[in-house]
Amino acid sequence: MARDMRTPSAPADGYAALGAETLLRIHAVMVKARALEERLIKMSKSGDGFFWIGGPGEEAFNAALGLQVKKGQGTAYDYLHLHYRSSAIALAMGMPVVDALRQMRNVAADPFSKGRNFVNHLAIPQLNIVPMSSTIETQYATAIGTGIAHARDGGDAITIVNGGDGGTAEGDFHSCLVWANRPALPLPILIVVANNGWAISVAEDTQHGEKNISDWGKVFGMPAKTIDGNDPVESWLAIAELMSYCRTQRRPALLEAKLSRLYGHSSSSGANRIPEPDCIALFEARLLERKLATKEQLEKTWRENLAEVDAAHQRVKAEPLPKAESIWEDVFADGLPQSYPRNGGSF
């Protein structure tokens, strides 16, 4: 059953405001992300990786977010505390698809974790994308820290934290709200909740009495919105508005995006297509309807991205797995002492 997205789809002038060039950039990122995620799912089902978790269904919102990030390294740029459905954000910022495929196949060249972690657990210092973890909602706690760094160092850079609706029940979400609104030092954090209506197999409306998660913003008197995250134009405009607020006012804002989860929670629940609204199909219909793109143009985007993903996959298949002894790398920042116990017991 279609969920109430609260806000109707973006007004026609939103499309006019963004213009064809930006709209097609958003579309290209969305397609790249979908092509990548669907290949990752196939890899998990064909023994070319162990486990899949990702973000099909979040492409509209994530592409709109990723393209508006002030990207770079250090406190002069935005810091991102993401979760495992955020691939389209990273792709929009320039992450090569081959790197995600490397992590899926847990090869030695996996740049995010050297073959140690699940797919979509990114860590990209050059883009200020801090380590992503399987732990639910801890990113809302760590966002406080880069938020303080941004508050101290001024400028217009902000911290962006993104997580799911299920995790907002965790204390870390509320820690983030309290610390970001601390009178002694308000923090420029865009607090995002990607609300797909599910916490693994549990429906949000059976566990959360809040009318909207963004209503938590009322307690602090902070700007807060709930939007249709399946619409990239509405997403773009809301993100732009709240980002601008955080950048200029150096204070937090809360944005809840209601969106789809198209392949369930993960490969643990089968990773089969779910009949929820598909943001790419909806967006393409609107682009065609408004004559902002032709069918051939859109098909070309699909062809190019599918080919890029396929070529990258073929390349990764030939890459070696990590060496067993590599487990001793990176335990401490300055290496292991010679006498560190390495036997796994007595033998």
Add this chain to the structure above:
Amino acid sequence: MANMAQAIRLALHYGEENLGVREIFGEDVGPPLGGVFTATQGLKHAWNCPLDERGIIGAAMGLAWAGFRPVAEIQFVDYIFNVIDLLKLAGNSAWTTGGRFKTPMVVMTPTGSGIHGAVYHSHSFDSIATKIHGMKVVCPSTPLDAYGLMISSIKDDSPVLFLKPKALLRTRGDELIPGEPEGEKELKAMIDAPIGDRSKWKPKWPKVTDYEVPLGKAKVSHSGTDATVVTHGRMAPIALEAARALESEGSIEVVDMRSLIPYDWDLIKASIKKTGRVLFLNEETEITNFGEHLLRRTVDELFYELKVRPRLLCGKATPGVGLSSVLENFTQPQKPDVERALRELLADPA
């Protein structure tokens, strides 16, 4: 001579002036209190935060990833249990990211018993802390070591848990911190906040200088040839007193670990090889006690060097430390218990 709380404060001041420390925070860490044990009094970058341990550790992690070198405090280690998964994230971030993200942060927290702190101000955390792999763990027993360990911890690119033995925070050593005035009263007048209104008070910092106690390096605080006691934190001065008291009965070497992770196995091993008798001594509870790991490794690697069975003396495995002195003294090792254990170790026929 500085006491341990003053020594930590001086190290943090050195960190502010020389090591880029810009954020020192926790509950009651800023003015007017400057920490419940006064370890952060007068520091220019010390500030108070919400009563939220998860926020404290999350903030420290984010700051560390942004290139800061934060020092965060959990007011008592008894309240650190609800942030174990965040500490685990801090500890594993370098490893899970293939070395891409280092987490240079210090979390300091008072640990252990000895102040009649009852159930929730007497905990130790050694065994859990030492299982958070990737995080370094230190615990000084003298003010000078506290000073040097704090400076080394701030400089280190790994997260460091700095355990402050709360029973020793008011004790003084017999070694001067480099740059501190010799007179105890002079130092107090310079850096201790006055009682009452402190709003206009500012410390006059002595010109303290760089001094490192390398992480992972133990020290022999009393040389001996007949038996070894391996200890740290609050138990270290007790072991030292016991070794001195028993000098007529045997020559006891006291190894003060200072760092629990990484630990100085080379020094421990050399001492045990020399004496053939060893007691591991700490105040945490029995059952997966950190000393039990050291004991197992001793058996594995030094079995044929041992003259007698190695021993562990530690806290009793109860859910807490009771408030009554009778209960606390029975639960936690006291000096007579240490002396008794060492006598037995020395007397055991080889």
